[in-house]
Amino acid sequence: MPSFDTDVPVLLLRLDPNPFHHGTLGAVRSLGRAGIEVHAAVVSARGPVGRSRFLHRSYDIPAGPVADDTLLELLLDISDRIGRPAALIPMDDRGAIAAARLAGRLLGRFLLPAQPAGLPERVADKAELARLCRELDLPHPETAIPGSAEQAAEAAVELGLPAVAKWSRPWLLTPSAGLRSTTLVRTPDDARRLYELTDRAGSALLLQRRLPGGPDTDWFFHGCFTHGGRCLIGGSGRKERAWPLRTGLTAVGRWLPNPEVERAALRLAGHLGYRGILDLDFRRDTEGRYHLLDFNPRPGAQFRLFTDPSGLDVVRALHLDLTGRTVPGPRSSPGRLFRAENYALLSAVAAAFSEWPPAGPLTVRAGRPGVERAWFAADDPLPFLAMTGSWLRSGARKGAHRMRGAAPAVPQPARPAPAHRLGAPQQP
Incomplete structure (x- = not known):
């Protein structure tokens, strides 16, 4: 250590x-x-x-x-x-x-x-990220920023339905707004109605061309960087299961080397002079290009997947760097599996009903490193027990609320503004 x-x-x-x-x-x-x-x-x-x-x-x-x-x-x-x-x-x-x-x-x-x-x-602003990818010629879904409800409807059709709608600054969303950071719009009216909630969201609405998901399409990179965007420790991983299915957070992920994802991450951090921890999300398109979807300037929830045999991970590397200690060169440990027990269970149950043929169980092959569990730890069991009890109670409350039904939100019209389009960059 x-x-x-x-x-x-x-x-x-x-x-x-x-x-x-x-x-x-x-x-x-x-x-x-x-x-x-x-x-x-x-x-x-x-x-x-x-x-x-x-x-x-x-x-x-x-x-x-x-x-x-x-x-x-x-x-x-x-x-x-x-x-x-x-x-x-x-x-x-x-x-x-x-x-x-x-x-x-x-x-x-x-x-x-x-x-x-x-x-x-x-980098956390979705509109700024699209511009940054265009500057660096990094693949990114084609993105439109409408200036009115009608432009939103037209952009959704032009991009292809269903399209992905995102709020530019999702951290400004509040629970009272009743809005999700990312939504799939299936009709022009969906896009039109969503745009009318711009004032409530607190940031601009973006519409993006949808990249179909599937096996091996969702990837991520976690890393810690020091002066000049130099990587202290980092790695690429593949999302094996998500919750909600296909679009949500990583319920099960695996550490797998991916040179294209790693090159894109290192190039981006170096260009920005980034220092600290980051979490990047990518999706591979049908032509094999990896599009950058999200840039999170902090540790990702599954960062412990990227732990080398000495125990070094991104938070430990950052503490060493900030305190002036030497950060030893990391030793790669590909094949490790990360499992968030609660979300993995939900994902597996939902997939059993929605996937055919059903996906087989996720296992760790002989000779490979083991599983990093999000909640259970033999030397620290209480958080797992507390999570299980709280999660079940929270799920019961949400289920009862949905059965009763929630009052529909009242759209608040927003003032139109000129629209502009961000082109889809090409593979470097």
Whole structure:
């Protein structure tokens, strides 16, 4: 195991209210097992993550949007309680963007990667990402930004139905808005109605040409970078199962080398001078090109998949880098499997009813590295037990709510603006 500066604690920051975010638990366990004192500022401080024996202390973050000044006060108060400078690792896009904006006012309290101004917000913005891919000639789905409801309907038809609709800045969505970050629009009227909710969403609506999914089409890259966009540790993986099916988060993933995905990730990070942790999502089209779909400027939920035999992963590499320690060269361990137990179960059950012939069980071949489980750990069992109980109760409540039926949302018209189109770049 690398030599860590255990005098420097870590504060994990997550502003998203989801209590079942297994990536936060993975960071708590990874850093805690290395002897580092781990604190967490989360909306659901009493959730399953708070039960981990590797978490030193948790702090409540108010639910809903948090203004920068309010978050600054909270972080400074937490810093006072910790009593010494700590590394700050955001675990969601909102947290990463806010931390970058506040970085200059947190000097002396928290250690953060030195990023170009506004970079996390730029790469997390779906419209900016499309422009960035065009600049670098990286494959990206053809994208339109309509300026009116009629233009949205026309763009959906031109791109081909069904089309994918995304909100440019999904971290601005609130639960009260009743909107999803990504939606499949099947008719022009779907696109028209969705555009009319622009004011409620808080950011622009994007329409993209849909890339059909299927076996071996969904890939991701996780990495940690230092000065000049140099990669400290990273790897590509394939999404074996998702929840919801075909379009959701990684329920089961496997570490598999993919030179095209890795080259695209390294080229992008180097061009941006990116420093810190990132999570990229790709989809392969019918011509074999890998299109960049999402850029998340923080650890992905399944980051523990990319753990080398010495235990090095992206959060450990970042702590070493921020504390001035040498980050040893990583040793690749392809073949490892990641399984988020709750979502993998849902995915397997749903697939059994929707796929024919049904997909076979996912196994680890003899001689290959083993399985990284999101929740269960023999040395830290309480989060798994708490997740199971909370997840079942939450599922029962949601099921009852859906049976009762929710009141339909009332669209709020938005002021038309000129539309512009972002062309689909070609394979480098």
